[in-house]
Amino acid sequence: MRVRLAAILVFSALCSGQQSPAFPPIEQWKAAVLKGDGAALKSLYSSTPPTRISTTSGHIDTDADVAFWIGLKAKTMNVTVAEAGSPQPGVESFTLQVKIVGANGRRTNIVEGQAWLNEGGVWRLAGAKRDIAKLTQPTELNEKIYPTGDARAQIQTALTGASKAHKNILLVFGADWCYDCHVLEKAFHRPDVAAVLNPNFQVVDIDIGNGNKNLDIAAQYQVPLNRGVPAIAILDWKGNLLFSQKNGEWERARALGPEDLLALLKQWKPQA
Numbered sequence: 001m002r003v004r005l006a007a008i009l010v011f012s013a014l015c016s017g018q019q020s021p022a023f024p025p026i027e028q029w030k031a032a033v034l035k036g037d038g039a040a041l042k043s044l045y046s047s048t049p050p051t052r053i054s055t056t057s058g059h060i061d062t063d064a065d066v067a068f069w070i071g072l073k074a075k076t077m078n079v080t081v082a083e084a085g086s087p088q089p090g091v092e093s094f095t096l097q098v099k100i101v102g103a104n105g106r107r108t109n110i111v112e113g114q115a116w117l118n119e120g121g122v123w124r125l126a127g128a129k130r131d132i133a134k135l136t137q138p139t140e141l142n143e144k145i146y147p148t149g150d151a152r153a154q155i156q157t158a159l160t161g162a163s164k165a166h167k168n169i170l171l172v173f174g175a176d177w178c179y180d181c182h183v184l185e186k187a188f189h190r191p192d193v194a195a196v197l198n199p200n201f202q203v204v205d206i207d208i209g210n211g212n213k214n215l216d217i218a219a220q221y222q223v224p225l226n227r228g229v230p231a232i233a234i235l236d237w238k239g240n241l242l243f244s245q246k247n248g249e250w251e252r253a254r255a256l257g258p259e260d261l262l263a264l265l266k267q268w269k270p271q272a
Contacts, residue, residue, distance in 0.1 A: 196262060
């Protein structure tokens with residue numbers, strides 16, 4: 001998740017786990033998708049300014065987004081609110097977990113970030129961030145991941161333990177408000193990932209707060225936080241930097257698969 005987004009695209013974790021969002025425009029959006037009504041769906045998008053739609057493959061226009069949803073031919077559609085907030089007056093933002101079963105029985109799991117703008121009393125979809133979910137998604141964001149103490153001391157403690165076990169250090173920069181940080185944390189506990197992670201790495205979670213904490217540590221390990229979090233750096237057991245991601249590779253952890261994480265861990269595990 002981007003550390004600093006335009007206010008209209010900030011998704012704040014104010015409530016979670018709601019099966020039926022108490023926001024009528026989302027119900028209208030869902031109904032249009034289920035009916036396969038492209039005209040009704042398109043009428044929900046903002047035109048001035050045009051809706052900004054981001055996908056894993058890049059930015060698309062409204063027509064392409066409508067075509068995607070209608071093309072799923074949804075027979076059933078379950079929508080759960082993972083995050084909801086009001087980042088500014090007249091704006092409502094949500095992160096939705098969408099499970100669709102198509103007419104052919106195909107199941108598709110999607111994470112859809114939506115920002116709705118009140119335009120003269122009518123709610124329009126002003127921004128969307130859509131990804132096909134491959135990793136397990138969090139059902140709520142109440143879990144505490146990132147410690148609030150001295151991050152440098154935590155790194156030093158990890159180095160002490162890693163030197164004895166001859167492990168590398170995996171630094172994960174993020175924050176508890178970050179949806180994708182929770183996705184990555186859950187991925188660490190997958191049996192296939194844990195089998196590589198636990199014997200080879202000491203994990204240190206570094207809190208960035210609201211983009212204003214531990215920036216010096218991120219800079220030291222060449223992690224550009226403006227490319228989004230979670231962000232990763234890997235050190236050897238002596239504290240030398242082996243790798244730091246430069247292009248926000250895990251900023252959309254929701255869209256990556258376990259094979260992506262396993263490839264990273266296997267590449268940078270300690271050499272025998």
